[in-house]
Amino acid sequence: GAVVSQHPSWVICKSGTSVKIECRSLDFQATTMFWYRQFPKQSLMLMATSNEGSKATYEQGVEKDKFLINHASLTLSTLTVTSAHPEDSSFYICSGRQAGGTEAFFGQGTRLTVV
Amino acid sequence: GDSVTQMEGPVTLSEEAFLTINCTYTATGYPSLFWYVQYPGEGLQLLLKATKADDKGSNKGFEATYRKETTSFHLEKGSVQVSDSAVYFCALKTGGFKTIFGAGTRLFVKA
Numbered sequence: 001g002a003v004v005s006q007h008p009s010w011v012i013c014k015s016g017t018s019v020k021i022e023c024r025s026l027d028f029q030a031t032t033m034f035w036y037r038q039f040p041k042q043s044l045m046l047m048a049t050s051n052e053g054s055k056a057t058y059e060q061g062v063e064k065d066k067f068l069i070n071h072a073s074l075t076l077s078t079l080t081v082t083s084a085h086p087e088d089s090s091f092y093i094c095s096g097r098q099a100g101g102t103e104a105f106f107g108q109g110t111r112l113t114v115v
Numbered sequence: 116g117d118s119v120t121q122m123e124g125p126v127t128l129s130e131e132a133f134l135t136i137n138c139t140y141t142a143t144g145y146p147s148l149f150w151y152v153q154y155p156g157e158g159l160q161l162l163l164k165a166t167k168a169d170d171k172g173s174n175k176g177f178e179a180t181y182r183k184e185t186t187s188f189h190l191e192k193g194s195v196q197v198s199d200s201a202v203y204f205c206a207l208k209t210g211g212f213k214t215i216f217g218a219g220t221r222l223f224v225k226a
Contacts, residue, residue, distance in 0.1 A: 006158070034214070043204065043216045044159075093158050095214075102147065102166070104214060109158035 002028040004096050006107030013084055013114055021079045021110045023094035029074035030096030034104060035067075038091040050077055084114040117142040121205045121217035128195055129225050136190040136220045138179075138205035146207040148172075148181050148188040149214070153202045162190075162203070200224045 003026040013019050023033060031052050036044040048069050050056035056069040066088075068080040077096070081088055091111050095104040121138040128134060140148065150162040150172070163172030168183035177192045188205060205217040 041219075041221075043218045046213060046215075049213065102208075103161070103164075104208075106151075106159040106161075111156075 002026075002096075002098070002105045004030070004094065004105045004107040006094055006110055008110060009108055010111040011113070013112070015085055015114055016083055018080055018082045019084055019112060021081075021092055021094075021112075023077045023079070023096065023107050025075045025096040025098075025105070028096070028098045028101075028105075030077070031074060031099040032097045032104075033069075033071050033077035034095045034097075035069060035077075035079050036093045036095070038093065038109075044093060047079075081112065084112070086114045088112065089114045117146070117207060117209060117215050119205050119207055119215055119217035121203075121220055123218070124202075124221040125223055126220060127223045127225065130197055131194045132224075134190070134192040134195045134199075134222070136203055136205075136222070138188045138190065138217060140186050140188065140205075140207050142186075142207055142209060144209060146209050148179070149206040149208065150177070150179055150188070150190050151204040151206060151216075153204065153219070155201070159204065195222070195224045197224045197226050 005024045007022045035047045038044045048056040048058045050071040058064045071077040093109040095106045097104040118141045147166045149164045151159040152162045163174040165172040165181035171180045202219045204219045208214045
């Protein structure tokens, strides 16, 4: 199957700082990227959907000014958590889908800890 | 709205036991159904899928059949191994390609 690489796999940052998470499709062009968040022992919750070259569509309750999503190319999308707080600590996972495809492929996930 | 309900865990089994993890869904239209597996510290991996009624998805000894009449997609394996210990997520995808996940079921397999 297609490969999505997410980096970093884990990060620790101080409160008030910003953290960028990268999601790359290695062997396909991801026209659509999805960003999910997973709290401990809970399911994945979709945060936003982004199409290459367009602004991301955020799910209800997700602050777009706090979770900045950029999808400037067909192989790279980034999620920036701005002014991070301890409650932002979570596991963030991206997935990518190519045009006309029916399946989305997931990255390995990034564990963010804000101290 | 669309939703997925799966049995709560954790499920603890001995090696070589039979596994069933129940999953039911609510959806408008004709969704595709999936099972994903998440090993400790890793992201999600697609385990199997079915795209229409009566389809059976299978992989690594796991099976699930898309039952439209009971809106179910139960995951089964005849003989589990310690290496199957993970969290299993049932999911559906609608025509808009948004994937909706169940809460996940944690499986522990004892040697």
